[in-house]
Structures are given as C-alpha cells and as structure tokens.
Amino acid sequence: MTDMTDMTDMGDAEADLPSIKAIGVDGVLVSFGAQLSEAANRAALAFRAAIEAEDMPAVLETATSLTSTYVRFDLAGADHAQLRDKLAAMLGRRDWYQAPLPQGRRLWHVPAVFGTDLAPQLDDAAQLAGLSASDAITAICAQPLRVQTIGFAPGQPYLGELPPEWDIPRQTNLTPRVPEGALAVAIRQMVLFSVSTPTGWRHVGQTALRLFQPDRPDPFVLRPGDEVLFKPVTRAEYENIRQRDDAGGAVSEKLV
Known part of the structure; x- marks a missing residue:
C-alpha cells in the first residue's frame, strides 16, 4: 500500500493513489483512481460502505463519485487531522481495489x-x-x-x-x-x-x-x-x- 502519511494531494500517477484530500471546510475526498476503472469504482463503493459500517459519530454524510468516496463531517466532533488519521488507518486494512462490493445491492x-x-x-x-x-x-x-x-x-x-x-x-x-x-x-x-x-x-x-x-x-x-x-x-x-x-x-x- 502507498504510505498513508503522504496523501495530501492526488497525483497524476496511479502510484500516488489512493489519496486523501481536504474538500472545503468540512469535507474529505478519498480517491482511488485518476481515471475510471472497474477496480477504482469498486474501491470507492466498498470504502464508503466500510465508513458507514464504522458508525463514526463525527461523520454526517458519505457519497461516491466514479472513483472517489466523499465524507462530510461535524467539526464539533472531529477535525481534519483526526478524520484523516482514521481514514488512513482504514485504507491500510486491505486492498480496496479487490474488496467485495457492498451488501444490499x-x-x-x-x-x-x-x-x-x-x-x-x-x-x-x-x-x-x-x-x-x-x-x-x-x-x-x-x-x-x-x-x-x-x-x-x-x-x-x-x-x-x-x-x-x-x-x-x-x-x-x-x-x-x-x-x-x-x-x-x-x-x-x-x-x-x-x-x-x-x-x-x-x-x-x-x-x-x-x-x-x-x-x-x-x-x-x-x-x-x-x-x-x-x-x-x-x-x-x-x-x-x-x-x-x-x-x-x-x-x-x-x-x-
């Protein structure tokens, strides 16, 4: 896996992915692909499901794009650094590009x-x-x-x-x-x-x-x-x- 301590920006090369990036005041974007692929889409869907299963109190909303997972959080419950650390730890648990698709489909x-x-x-x-x-x-x-x-x-x-x-x-x-x-x-x-x-x-x-x-x-x-x-x-x-x-x-x- 890519070193999670150096994921502030999404690079052009696939070697820089997955990445974690702050979006606005209360958002974080976890990106799995610089362009659409089955594996990147699978990872985004699976990672969103995993976040929701964690039931993190600070998380208010999740969504997916073609290749990314978006997380909106409550600033009273966590700051960017804390949420980033939590998401980075989750990313390190498995190869999300090979993860099973979510249940309930x-x-x-x-x-x-x-x-x-x-x-x-x-x-x-x-x-x-x-x-x-x-x-x-x-x-x-x-x-x-x-x-x-x-x-x-x-x-x-x-x-x-x-x-x-x-x-x-x-x-x-x-x-x-x-x-x-x-x-x-x-x-x-x-x-x-x-x-x-x-x-x-x-x-x-x-x-x-x-x-x-x-x-x-x-x-x-x-x-x-x-x-x-x-x-x-x-x-x-x-x-x-x-x-x-x-x-x-x-x-x-x-x-x-």
Missing part, C-alpha cells in the same frame, strides 16, 4: 426499445463502435451494467463499463433535448436520464423508467452498486409498458 431488469424515432442515434453509435445496429443492441444487453455513481441530475445513474469498442466520444454538438428515460452512450458508459435535458451523449435506447420520483419517501430508484440489465422490446411493447406500468416495466432482485 439489487439487479434491475429494465425493458428498452433501441433505435426507431424514439432513440435515433443507435446507428451512429453502433458505427463508431464498429458494430451493426443489431450487434450493438446485443452487446449493450449482454450483461448487467453497474451503477457506478449517481449524478448530474437527481437519481441519474452512470452505468458501465461496456467493452473497449464502446470507447466512443461524446458528440461535439449538443442534442437539444432527450426525454426522461433516455438511454445514451459514450466513453464505455451509459447514462439513463432521470429528467429531460440537452446532452452530448448519443441517444440509443428509450425506457419508460422514472428514476426520480419526488413524491415518494425514497425518491431515487437506483443506488450506486446496483446493476441494470436491459431487455430489448419492440416499439409496441414499449408503448404498452409506458401506458400501463408506473414502474416502467422494471423489476428487481437482491444480489448476494
């Missing part, structure tokens, strides 16, 4: 229509990935994709990673607006939009899933660490789901 099965006028950039994205449209759909739906983080809009997941051929860039121009439930792709990730918004990501699929439901006690459907498996459906099946099912046809099961 769910696998979501989500119907999606690909292509058609509902998702008009499937052919463009498939061509950039060197695939036919049908092969692109098969690849996207071949295996569950992890919810790597929630961000940009309420309840909005970043999903991944797709195989290397999907390392395609975002558009240089914005699509003026994609609808709620749009499924878009770029840089080996997929975004499932929780709100209607402009985007530079290519719109390849459309779901009827409402990811942000502010009228519910728990307004977010997905959580970091959950997995999503997309199921291709026809346009007619999608329209039927949208009209009759408030859950957008999504069903879930517990993951071990």
